[in-house]
Amino acid sequence: DQQVKQNSPSLSVQEGRISILNCDYTNSMFDYFLWYKKYPAEGPTFLISISSIKDKNEDGRFTVFLNKSAKHLSLHIVPSQPGDSAVYFCAATYDYKLSFGAGTTVTVRA
Amino acid sequence: SQTIHQWPATLVQPVGSPLSLECTVEGTSNPNLYWYRQAAGRGLQLLFYSVGIGQISSEVPQNLSASRPQDRQFILSSKKLLLSDSGFYLCAWSRDGEQYFGPGTRLTVT
Numbered sequence: 054d055q056q057v058k059q060n061s062p063s064l065s066v067q068e069g070r071i072s073i074l075n076c077d078y079t080n081s082m083f084d085y086f087l088w089y090k091k092y093p094a095e096g097p098t099f100l101i102s103i104s105s106i107k108d109k110n111e112d113g114r115f116t117v118f119l120n121k122s123a124k125h126l127s128l129h130i131v132p133s134q135p136g137d138s139a140v141y142f143c144a145a146t147y148d149y150k151l152s153f154g155a156g157t158t159v160t161v162r163a
Numbered sequence: 164s165q166t167i168h169q170w171p172a173t174l175v176q177p178v179g180s181p182l183s184l185e186c187t188v189e190g191t192s193n194p195n196l197y198w199y200r201q202a203a204g205r206g207l208q209l210l211f212y213s214v215g216i217g218q219i220s221s222e223v224p225q226n227l228s229a230s231r232p233q234d235r236q237f238i239l240s241s242k243k244l245l246l247s248d249s250g251f252y253l254c255a256w257s258r259d260g261e262q263y264f265g266p267g268t269r270l271t272v273t
Contacts, residue, residue, distance in 0.1 A: 059206075084260075085260040087260075087261060087262075089264075094251070094267070094269060095266060095267065096169075096253050096255075096264035096265050096266050096267045097207070097253070097264045098264070099261055099262070099263060102260070102261060142206060142207060144207075144262075146260055146262075150209060150212060150222070151197070151209065151255075151257075151262050152209070153199075153206045153207040153208075153209075154206055155206035156206050
């Protein structure tokens, strides 16, 4: 059963514009949420996280928003840059384990 | 600083052959360790996790097994590989809810 869902498999955005990636989850026990970025043939790299007690966390160009009542998470990248082209995974954790979404492939167009 | 190593980086094995993938972590003690698999076009699937030496939890029934012979060593094994075992295998360690991934092993079963 997929507890973390990324319903958009791909996203294309123009350089300089905002990228918005969405994620939904079903398990109300999740207490920490993360976003990872992955290039082909490499391991995912940690990008940004948010605790369930917060609704927003910002780090440079990356902002993560959490709406607990809707069980919804989003990642905003502003402005988008060509190096941001990658697969982005949403993840949620409870009791040592991380559950991942299927990923969204972001392509930033020049 | 902490680093995580995986080897080999790539592996081509015939169906029915054994498998041994190794992961080691440096710069931390008693980490939680994880094995994930990313199959083509899919998200990250948690296979095993370990909270200590000799303690292994399996998430998905399969022909794979894991062992943790030392505090910072995690091994993924199989006695007989199947075609469906092909994929990208990732080892990770965690601290404070965040997981950090190794570079991965690309396994192709022929």
